[in-house]
Amino acid sequence: MRTVLRRPDFRLLFAGLLASMAAESILLLALAVWVKELTGSDGRAGATIFAIIAPMTLAPLVGWFVDRVPRRPFFVGANLVTAVLLTPLFAVRDRTDVWIIYLVAALYGMSYITLSALLSGLIRQLVPAELLADANGVLQTVRQGLRLVGPLAGAGLYAAAGGWLLTGVAMAGFLTAGAVVGLLRVTETPRPVREPRWSAELGAGLRHLAGEPALRRALLGYGLGSLVMGFSESLIFAYVDQGLHRDAAFVGVLVTVQGIGGLVGGLLSPGVVRRAGEVATLAAGVALFGPAALALAFPSLWLGFGAVLLAGVSLPLTMVGLHTLIQRRTPPGLIGRVAAASEAVVSGPQAFSIGAGALLVGVLDYRLLFAAVGLATLVAGAYLWQGRALTPPPAHPPVPVPVPRRPVEQEVVGAARRRRA
Numbered sequence: 001m002r003t004v005l006r007r008p009d010f011r012l013l014f015a016g017l018l019a020s021m022a023a024e025s026i027l028l029l030a031l032a033v034w035v036k037e038l039t040g041s042d043g044r045a046g047a048t049i050f051a052i053i054a055p056m057t058l059a060p061l062v063g064w065f066v067d068r069v070p071r072r073p074f075f076v077g078a079n080l081v082t083a084v085l086l087t088p089l090f091a092v093r094d095r096t097d098v099w100i101i102y103l104v105a106a107l108y109g110m111s112y113i114t115l116s117a118l119l120s121g122l123i124r125q126l127v128p129a130e131l132l133a134d135a136n137g138v139l140q141t142v143r144q145g146l147r148l149v150g151p152l153a154g155a156g157l158y159a160a161a162g163g164w165l166l167t168g169v170a171m172a173g174f175l176t177a178g179a180v181v182g183l184l185r186v187t188e189t190p191r192p193v194r195e196p197r198w199s200a201e202l203g204a205g206l207r208h209l210a211g212e213p214a215l216r217r218a219l220l221g222y223g224l225g226s227l228v229m230g231f232s233e234s235l236i237f238a239y240v241d242q243g244l245h246r247d248a249a250f251v252g253v254l255v256t257v258q259g260i261g262g263l264v265g266g267l268l269s270p271g272v273v274r275r276a277g278e279v280a281t282l283a284a285g286v287a288l289f290g291p292a293a294l295a296l297a298f299p300s301l302w303l304g305f306g307a308v309l310l311a312g313v314s315l316p317l318t319m320v321g322l323h324t325l326i327q328r329r330t331p332p333g334l335i336g337r338v339a340a341a342s343e344a345v346v347s348g349p350q351a352f353s354i355g356a357g358a359l360l361v362g363v364l365d366y367r368l369l370f371a372a373v374g375l376a377t378l379v380a381g382a383y384l385w386q387g388r389a390l391t392p393p394p395a396h397p398p399v400p401v402p403v404p405r406r407p408v409e410q411e412v413v414g415a416a417r418r419r420r421a
Contacts, residue, residue: 004134009126009184016180017119018142020079023173025146026154027086027108028052029255030166031101032237034158036248038095042241043358045248046234050354051105053230056113056343063205063340066117067333071125072186075118079178082111086174089167113343120339124327125186133278133324137270140316144262159249205337209345212329214390215338218282218322219345221387225286225380226346228373230353231360232293232311235373238366243299254308261312268313269320277391278325279384285318287381294374297367325391 004010028049036045066074085107092100127135157166209215240250265285272281288310295307322342330338360369 004127004131004138007126009186010135012184013122013126013181014138014142016079016177016184017139019173019180020082020115020177021139021143021146023170023177025143025149026157026166026173027170029252030154030158031105032233033154033248033251034092034163034166035098035101036237038098042234042237043362044098045237046354046358046361048101048105049230049233050358051102052109052112053350053354055106055109057348058110059113059117059340059344060205060337062110062114063117063337066114066121066336066340071118071121071336072181072184075115075122076178076182078111078114078118079174079181082108082115083171083174083178085111086167086171090164092163113340116343117336117340120323120327121332121335122186124332124335129328132327133270133273133320136320136323136327137266137273137316140269140319141263141266144259144266144312144316146259149256149259154252204334205339205341206345208330208334208338209341214279214325214387215329215342217384217387217390218279218325219342221380221384222282222286222318222322223345223349224383225289225377226350227353228376229289230350230355231357231369231373232296233354234357234361235296235366235369238361239296239299239304239370242366244301244304254304257305258308258312258315261309262315263312265313265316266320269316272317273320273324273393275393277388277393278321278328279391280388281317281321282325283321283381283384283388285314285316285321286377286384288314288317290374290376290378290381292374293370293377297370297374299367 005014032045032048035048036042039045086104088100088104091097123132123135154166157169209219236251236254237248240246240248240254244250269281272284276284292307292311292314295303295310323339326339326342327335357369
């Protein structure tokens with residue numbers, strides 16, 4: 001990871017992303033806790049996450065647009081717009097205003113998919129192929145590491161001063177990200193030649209995912225796991241309330257523990273990609289979620305800490321494996337559509353599972369649902385593992401080849417002229 005951080009352009013992008021990821025880490029869980037405090041409902045708290053994910057079904061349209069605009073300036077503008085989108089939260093007063101939180105969550109979901117598609121293209125332009133896993137690993141390490149302080153900080157801000165201070169701090173993070181990334185200088189790749197029909201352009205990302213064997217298996221396996229992973233967004237509130245008999249804010253403690261696991265997983269993930277390949281890394285990440293969910297079927301504080309720690313390790317392995325695979329197996333002019341389409345393929349089942357989990361948690365025992373999540377993710381991980389040969393690890397690390405300053409022919413001619421002189 002130190003190699004990629006030595007690159008000045010990546011360091012600047014990293015600094016901007018650090019500000020936006022910090023804003024995200026304090027905001028997302030706090031929105032769900034805010035709804036829980038206003039309504040007293042575990043299902044409605046989990047539905048906050050559903051509101052964030054649901055707009056991602058529009059990802060193909062977002063990706064089509066992202067592939068046709070300069071990435072750096074649009075990334076800056078999207079961060080600034082995200083800050084503005086949070087302003088309605090200042091109007092939330094009581095449970096009758098919960099719809100405002102849902103609206104802001106949905107708008108943020110649209111912003112998230114846009115920023116993710118833009119970020120994939122920026123990283124692909126800034127970082128050589130052999131360092132993509134390291135770049136993604138650095139970002140995931142920081143993202144997961146922020147879980148150590150972000151959720152508790154968000155819950156603390158909400159408890160101390162209410163939603164207005166929480167909203168203001170999050171807005172400052174996105175504004176800072178836009179300002180810092182605005183200093184970045186990127187040589188944009190030429191815009192792709194437009195296809196004859198806009199419908200063909202819109203579906204190009206999905207066609208690429210379906211036609212590339214490794215990407216197809218990755219998205220099918222991860223999509224299968226996502227069908228049940230989203231249950232945990234609502235189940236964790238029931239686990240804390242009914243199982244541990246603690247307040248909803250204690251979810252922030254569990255997410256912080258999960259951040260420790262995420263920090264470990266983020267540090268390990270580039271090495272796992274190099275040694276096992278992208279699909280195998282993704283398989284390991286999905287499969288590790290299985291025993292974590294099974295352990296949460298038993299309400300014990302220390303067992304719960306171990307479970308969320310393991311779940312934290314699984315997340316960066318999953319994300320680094322998937323993102324690196326997309327960046328390496330996608331042409332630059334198509335990467336926005338492919339990254340956005342992959343989010344839609346995964347987020348569609350995940351949105352369904354979050355909505356289903358919000359309903360089922362009020363009908364079925366949360367322990368039974370956690371057991372179902374554990375078994376399903378183990379099956380999904382096994383399916384992915386069977387396709388690990390699609391992305392074999394390199395036989396040896398790539399050796400950089402020095403590029404001559406001038407063509408060889410020019411060097412020979414120049415030497416001959418010097419001898420004659």
